[in-house]
Amino acid sequence: MEDILLLETIEKYLSGQMSAEEKRWFEDLRKKTPEIDQMVVEHNMFLHQMDFYADRTALKHTLQHAHQQLLNRGDINEGGTVSAKGRVIQLWNKYRRVTAIAASVGGGIALLISGLVAYFSPVNHSQIQQLSRDIAVIKRNQQYQGNLINEVKGKIPADAKMVGGGTGFLIDPKGYLVTNAHVVRGTSAVVVNSKGDEFKAVIAYTDAEKDIAILKIDDADFKAFRALPYGIRKQTADLGEEIFTLGYPRNEISYNLGYLSARTGFNGDSVSFQLQMSANPGSSGAPVLNKNGEVVGILSTRQATAEGVAFAVKSKNIYQLIDALKKDDTAFQKVKVATHSSLKGMNRTNQVKEMEDYVFLVKAFNKN
Amino acid sequence: MKADTNEQLLLKGLASNDSRAIETIYKDNFNMVQAFILNNNGSYDDARDIFQEAMITLYEKAQSESFVLTCQIKTYVYSVCRRLWLKRLQQTGRYSNTLDNLDETVPVEEDLEIHEKRNAEFAIMDRALNSLGEPCKSLLEAFYLQKQDMQRIAAAFGYTNADNAKNQKYKCLMRLKKLFFAQYNIGE
Structure with missing residues (x-):
């Protein structure tokens, strides 16, 4: 105490x-x-x-x-995320002008970039034109060349409705033709040779993906050839190789010249390759040949947005298709794709003269 | 360079524990110190520790009667932090020659010596108080730290009268003193 x-x-x-x-x-x-x-x-x-x-x-x-x-209050910062509302508002007040400037700059850049992207991005499919002749073209040609049409009137049924046309060429002398699938949109077709003779044909097979169709001439008037002057090439053509085609952009066969400008087709499509040449509607399905007279492709489409750019399906696809068909269908067993070209070493005029008879105008129609 | 009047006012405020003055000094100097620590292998927590240590040093200096600050607060705080951080780095073996020597500093070694001694005393008292156990710790804190009067303490802790509380406080104080001086004298 x-x-x-x-x-x-x-x-x-x-x-x-x-x-x-x-x-x-x-x-x-x-x-x-x-x-x-x-x-x-x-x-x-x-x-x-x-x-x-x-x-x-x-x-x-x-x-x-x-x-x-x-x-x-945001006066000091420890690197953490800004969570307090006060801090956000403070930041907003502090950086409002900067934000506005940044936003407008960003907006401008976004517009610029989207413009550039739109300008440089690959063209889409609507920019591709198939070279088959639509009905309007054919009608115009009919008016223009009435005589020719009258001559061939007989083979197309009177009540049939024309749906398209293009070019086809023989791959087998017995009457097997190749053209583009988009040419033969209808149910039947007639083929016309360079002299104006008309033959009935059946659509034997179409492959829309590869854009190849096979027609078989089924007409008593047709006399099978002994052999084809040209061959179908199995290998792909080389870049820069000179090529020429024969087709029917009008009712008369016409010759065209160009060169192979890219190994792939539109948008890198590996089924086809790119050509530098002017192609016109009606040329679809025309054979693309190299200087030796070997078929390297089937002319199919052109780029609408570029001048003189066309695409052709590679000829090796014909072999793949025929080989596949032979397994499935006995009717194709007899098909023998021509491989040998006898046009080698000839000048161009003679080559064309030799070939003319084997390239046909294709007219597709629907039977009512 | 003599600190200007504004800084003198701030230091006076700091010495008298004025929270606005403390906040102003804190705000004006923390970011600089944080940047320094972060640039020299430190973390955000290190920056906070070191800066607050420097603030305490400044506070102690401001409180001493012979106090004259011969440079800006900024320079002083930076010098202290720099010194403290260098030491911390050396202690933890993290020292690397990344500290650049181009900044303006003032010698603070003497101040830091005093500061360290006080830190040690603080730690001893802290340990002693914490090893007392309850209710001794709270009782002594209420009387000696919060300076409450015995009547209120008795009521708050539930003693029947102030005399009993006083009695208990006395016992606790004896224990605390014993604990404190045992450590303190070793330190001496």
Whole structure:
């Protein structure tokens, strides 16, 4: 009990709460009793330590608080994500102008890029024109060359509706022709040779994917040839190779010249290759030959957006198709695709003269 | 260079624990220190620790009677942080020669020595208080740190009267003193 009292007195003394009289008495006591004097010194020091501890704790707390406060206001940043609403608004106010400028620049760039993309992006399929003759062209030609049409009238049924036309060429002397699938959209076809003789033909097979159709001349008037002057080449032609075609962009056979300009077709299509030549509707299905008189492709489409760019289906597809058909259909067993060309070394005029009879105008129609 | 009046005011505010002054100094200097720490292998937490340590050093300096700051607060804080961080890097073996020596600094070694001594004292008191256990710790904190009067403490802790609380406080204090001085004298 005495110790507690003593301590209380010391604390009272140290905190200066004593009256002058008490103080004098206590200081007197300190002088006389070294133990008490020592206790006062020690306790004083201890209390200082306690004060210091309290002070430091409070300061640390204040600092933490300040840190948090500044963090919330966005004055300082610890790399974390901005979550506080206040900070977002503050940032917005701070960077509003910059944001506006950035947004308009960004918008401009976006427009520019989309413009560039639209300008440079690969053309789509609507830009490809099939070279089959649509009915309007045929009608115009009919008006123009009425005589010719009248001559061949007999073979097309009177009530039949013409749906398209193009070019076809023999691959087998017995009467097998190749043309584009898009040429023979109808149910039947007649083929007309360069002299104007017309023969009935059946559509033996169409492959829309490769755009190849096979027609079989089925007409008593047709006399099978002994052999074809040209051959169908199995290998792909080389880049830059000179090529020529014979086709029927009009009712009369016509000759055209160009060169192979790319190994693939439109949009990298590996079934076909690209030609540099002017192609006209009606040329679809025309044979594309190299200077040796070997068929390297079947002219099929042209690029509407570019001048003089045409595409032809590679000739090796004919073999693939025929080989596949032979497995499935006995009717094709007899088909023997001509491989040998006898046109090699001839000049172009003679080559064309030799070939003329084997390239036909194809007219497709629907029987009602 | 003598610190300008504005800075003197801030330091006065800091010495008297004015939270607005503390916040202003904090705001003006933290980003610089953080950038320095981050650029020298430190983390965000390191930056916070080191900066607050420097603030405490500044606070202690501002409180001392003989206080004169002969440079800008910025320079002083930066010098302290630099010194502290260098030491921390050396202690953890992470020291690399990435600290560039081109910045303006003032010698702070003396201040830091005092600061370290006080840190040690703080740690001793902290340990002593925490090893006391409850309710001793809270009781002493209420009386000596929060300076509450015995009547209120007795009521808050549920003692029947102030004398009993006083009695208990005395016992606790004796234990604390014993714990504190045992450590403190070893430190001396």
